Amino acid sequence: EAAVTQSPRSKVAVTGGKVTLSCHQTNNHDYMYWYRQDTGHGLRLIHYSYVADSTEKGDIPDGYKASRPSQENFSLILELASLSQTAVYFCASSDGWGSQNTLYFGAGTRLSVL
């Protein structure tokens, strides 16, 4: 079964601090994604990647960086965390793009910025 593992599961960060969220997949999928979930906003795409060492901006990339050092690993980096970045973050993977390819989500990381 598809497996996407996120770490940490929850984190408290201080405003202005650096935060790194990690994601590891064992699906052998080419595509990986970072989504943000907020009450009232649903899921919004932050960054995605379809090959190692390359990342692409999603719909809300401002304030976030991403890193894909290998096919299996995808990180989301908040260089200067802000209160507005308090949210639940989901990593996902898929074999490709579009109707043939299901998104497999991790269990999420709950980030609180104080």
Added chain:
Amino acid sequence: QQQVRQSPQSLTVWEGETAILNCSYEDSTFNYFPWYQQFPGEGPALLISIRSVSDKKEDGRFTIFFNKREKKLSLHITDSQPGDSATYFCAAYDTNAYKVIFGKGTHLHVLP
């Protein structure tokens, strides 16, 4: 701004009833519509999906009805069970471009 709208925001039904969750979109380039189910504390998981060339997709108790002309679709859950209590997200893809939009979700509560 492309939008995918879901209604109602929250829905409560009794066990055994049919729950109807609605979704609409604006961009006519969207051609693939998956529905994801999310339980508390978990990530979303694909429940059922439909392509714009079809008007209906059925999988057990779950059925999607799709109206391309009106840009609307609905998810019907028949014989609802308490275990169906979850948040349901409608998403819209333009498979010819790297474009996907999720709706804000519908919280379904099924009372025993």
